[in-house]
Amino acid sequence: MQLTDSFCAEVAAADPLGADGLLATLPEVNERADLGRLGDILAQLTETAGRVGLESTSDRLAAVRDIGMTLGSFKRYGVEPLTVVPGAEQLLLRLGAQTAMVPRDTVLHYGAWNPRGPRQRMYTGAAEEDVLIHSVRAGAMAIERSALGLAELAHLDPAGAEYLAVLQRAAEDFAVLPAQIGLVAEKVPPAEFFMLRLRPYMEDVLVNGRSYYGPAAAHVPLYLIDHLLWSSDRVDPEHVALHQELMDYGLPEWIRLYRKRQGSESVVTQVVRALLAARREASAELLAAGRAVGELLRALVVFRGRHLRLVRDSYTVDSPYTAGSAGAAPEVVKLVLDLTRACERQLAGSLSSADGPRP
Numbered sequence: 001m002q003l004t005d006s007f008c009a010e011v012a013a014a015d016p017l018g019a020d021g022l023l024a025t026l027p028e029v030n031e032r033a034d035l036g037r038l039g040d041i042l043a044q045l046t047e048t049a050g051r052v053g054l055e056s057t058s059d060r061l062a063a064v065r066d067i068g069m070t071l072g073s074f075k076r077y078g079v080e081p082l083t084v085v086p087g088a089e090q091l092l093l094r095l096g097a098q099t100a101m102v103p104r105d106t107v108l109h110y111g112a113w114n115p116r117g118p119r120q121r122m123y124t125g126a127a128e129e130d131v132l133i134h135s136v137r138a139g140a141m142a143i144e145r146s147a148l149g150l151a152e153l154a155h156l157d158p159a160g161a162e163y164l165a166v167l168q169r170a171a172e173d174f175a176v177l178p179a180q181i182g183l184v185a186e187k188v189p190p191a192e193f194f195m196l197r198l199r200p201y202m203e204d205v206l207v208n209g210r211s212y213y214g215p216a217a218a219h220v221p222l223y224l225i226d227h228l229l230w231s232s233d234r235v236d237p238e239h240v241a242l243h244q245e246l247m248d249y250g251l252p253e254w255i256r257l258y259r260k261r262q263g264s265e266s267v268v269t270q271v272v273r274a275l276l277a278a279r280r281e282a283s284a285e286l287l288a289a290g291r292a293v294g295e296l297l298r299a300l301v302v303f304r305g306r307h308l309r310l311v312r313d314s315y316t317v318d319s320p321y322t323a324g325s326a327g328a329a330p331e332v333v334k335l336v337l338d339l340t341r342a343c344e345r346q347l348a349g350s351l352s353s354a355d356g357p358r359p
């Protein structure tokens with residue numbers, strides 16, 4: 001599986017449970033706190049899923065997406081959904097196993113596989129929620145594209161033209177992320193909207209005795225960019241622990257790529273090593289590659305700087321939650337920003353030693 005435009009469009013178009021009409025009423029049902037109606041919707045979706053085939057991956061993902069919208073809605077009111085409709089449990093376990101994902105909806109179901117426009121699945125129906133859904137939709141797709149580009153660099157020469165071209169494409173793809181978080185900062189009031197209105201739908205749900213986090217934005221695969229770009233060969237125990245927690249909620253292909261590259265040379269190390277070896281003899285391509293890596297790190301730092309402000313404005317001493325929707329302490333966001341900045345400084349040092357005036 002991959003988050004290509006065509007695959008995401010295929011899942012978004014799918015409505016295997018005939019849920020379009022039912023889920024269009026969800027914001028209103030949630031607003032009324034109508035738990036009886038929510039139970040009817042979940043029961044009806046579960047019953048339909050038992051009857052129809054759900055043979056294709058896109059139908060299975062779309063079914064989890066649609067059932068998932070009711071799970072978070074129940075949790076908004078503190079109710080464990082599978083105690084209300086126990087029959088949904090086996091279904092979620094089966095669909096999770098068939099798609100090699102966790103047995104509930106994730107940020108990919110809520111973002112990349114959520115249809116746009118009038119069919120978009122929403123908890124609140126608010127314009128701010130639309131901005132957040134789109135930010136995780138566009139963000140996850142762009143991150144995956146960028147990461148797959150970075151993965152190619154391991155086999156290329158950092159002083160070669162192809163290396164530079166692949167790196168520049170990866171940086172272009174990645175630019176979507178700082179732009180999206182900028183839009184969120186502009187359009188979504190963190191305390192009033194995110195914390196008070198949306199965060200309550202993002203609670204964990206019990207499936208087969210195990211708790212699974214909701215569709216948290218933290219589950220977009222930014223850990224893949226970190227890993228390939230700078231962290232696969234640096235071990236910060238807290239950072240590694242965060243990645244392990246987040247990865248369970250991604251695609252199986254991402255976990256495989258992450259594991260394959262564990263301990264191998266990151267792009268930053270590869271470029272720094274080449275720059276230090278070449279010193280003042282560094283070719284124009286190698287220097288350009290060094291600068292492109294620097295731009296990518298800058299874009300990561302810009303994303304994380306804007307994101308940190310949102311986190312701090314949302315998770316204040318007055319907020320009802322102390323942990324993020326992916327279960328982590330909000331301060332972890334600052335730790336990752338600091339590690340990214342340290343790496344940016346290291347690269348800048350090697351670049352200036354190679355890029356100074358020629359003797």
Ligand code: HEM
Nearest residue numbers: 135139194217218222310311314324325326327328330336
């Ligand atoms: C008001 C908006 C937001 C708030 C309050 C917020 C809050 C948080 C918190 C508390 C964490 C710590 C992990 C956890 O959730 O348990 C986190 C991590 C993270 N969030 Fe957000 N977030 C917001 C929007 C977004 C958006 C729009 C994206 C991506 C498009 C995003 C991507 C991430 C990522 C990738 C992490 C992992 C840490 C990192 O790699 O820097 N967040 N966020």
